[in-house]
Amino acid sequence: xxxxxxxxxxxxxxxxxxxxxxxxxxxxxxxxxxxxxxxxxxxxxxxxxxxxxxxxxxxxxxxxxxxxxxxxxxxxxxxxxxxxxxxxxxxxxxxxxxxxxxxxxxxxxxxxxxxxxxxxxxxxxxxxxxxxxxxxxxxxxxxxxxxxxxxxxxxxxxxxxxxxxxxxxxxxxxxxxxxxxxxxxxxxxxxxxxxxxxxxxxxxxxxxxxxxxxxxxxxxxxxx
Numbered sequence: 001x002x003x004x005x006x007x008x009x010x011x012x013x014x015x016x017x018x019x020x021x022x023x024x025x026x027x028x029x030x031x032x033x034x035x036x037x038x039x040x041x042x043x044x045x046x047x048x049x050x051x052x053x054x055x056x057x058x059x060x061x062x063x064x065x066x067x068x069x070x071x072x073x074x075x076x077x078x079x080x081x082x083x084x085x086x087x088x089x090x091x092x093x094x095x096x097x098x099x100x101x102x103x104x105x106x107x108x109x110x111x112x113x114x115x116x117x118x119x120x121x122x123x124x125x126x127x128x129x130x131x132x133x134x135x136x137x138x139x140x141x142x143x144x145x146x147x148x149x150x151x152x153x154x155x156x157x158x159x160x161x162x163x164x165x166x167x168x169x170x171x172x173x174x175x176x177x178x179x180x181x182x183x184x185x186x187x188x189x190x191x192x193x194x195x196x197x198x199x200x201x202x203x204x205x206x207x208x209x210x211x212x213x214x215x216x217x218x219x220x221x222x223x224x
Contacts, residue, residue, distance in 0.1 A: 001196045002033040004078065007040065007065050014152045017086040021150050030203055031084040032196040035076035037162075038063040039169060042071035042143055049073045049170040057168070069143035069153035071125065072173030079160035079181070081110075081195050085203065089149040093207075100125060100142055102206045103155040107140035109202040110157055110195065114182050126172065127157075129180060137178035138171065139185075157199070159183065159190040 005013075010033060020026040039050065039062060049072055050057070054064050076082055083106070089099060104120055107127040111118035118139055121131035127140035140157040158181035166179045183189050197213070204211040 001193045002031065004036060005033045007035055007038045007063055007076065010035065010082075010084065011065075011067070014084050014086065018147065018150050018152050021086050021088055022148060026086075028088060028207070028209060029086045030200055031086065032199065033082055033084075034078055034080055034192060035082060036063065037061060037075075037077040037165060038065065039073060039075055040065045040067045040069075040143075041073045042067060042069045044070065044173070045072045046173065049173055050168070051170070052168050062165075062168075067153070069145045071141075071143040073169045074141050074143065074156065074172055075161070075165050075169060076156055077161045077165055079158075079162070079183070079189075079192070081157045081159055081192055081199060082154070083157075083196075083199055083203070084154045085151055087151045087207070089146065089151065094149055096144070096146060099146075099151065100144060102203070103142045103144070104140070105206055106199055106202045107155060107157045110199055111139055111182070113198055114186055114188060114190065116182065116185055121177075124172075124174065128177075129185065135178075137180040138174075139180050139182070141172060157195070159192060159195055 017029055057064055104127050108118045118127045118129055119131050121128045125142045126138050129137050129139055142155050144151055144153050160181055160183035171179050200211055
């Protein structure tokens, strides 16, 4: 876990890792962190899905970034585990839908670790509780990008973020479904470091990969 990292710094780190992965200088890497309160708008985002003007958000301590991932607007903040896999899908994993499904499955397994039965909602990315009911609510979001089959961006799993911050946007452009967290559902406030380790283990298992943890300071220095 890198701890709390500003979005711009994390994005620059991803870009350095992508370049290093394309050059064969680093193996597949999963970056795990949390962000300060931040809104990101993907390529398909609509400005009206920000319910508050950008200037007002900035005045109140929120970052706003336009990014190159797929999807609409989403929120990142303290208490949310964010995972950025830098993975080369060549030669035998060149299926973006299958890759996205692996991110959703990682979060389905994280939810199960806390006694929550999560699943996919047909027609929508992410991980949901009670997806087929009127109470469907999202506990994890997905947004990815790949360049020459090397991935960046990734997933965000709601452990214990301030859910009120989601009211400032139309999360992922979805008007009629809610957002939740492990804390809201169970009263438990998960430790993000422990949660990150479980996420890494689930992700590695799904990709039949050997898992090796790297010290955060070393990870940053290796791609500086």
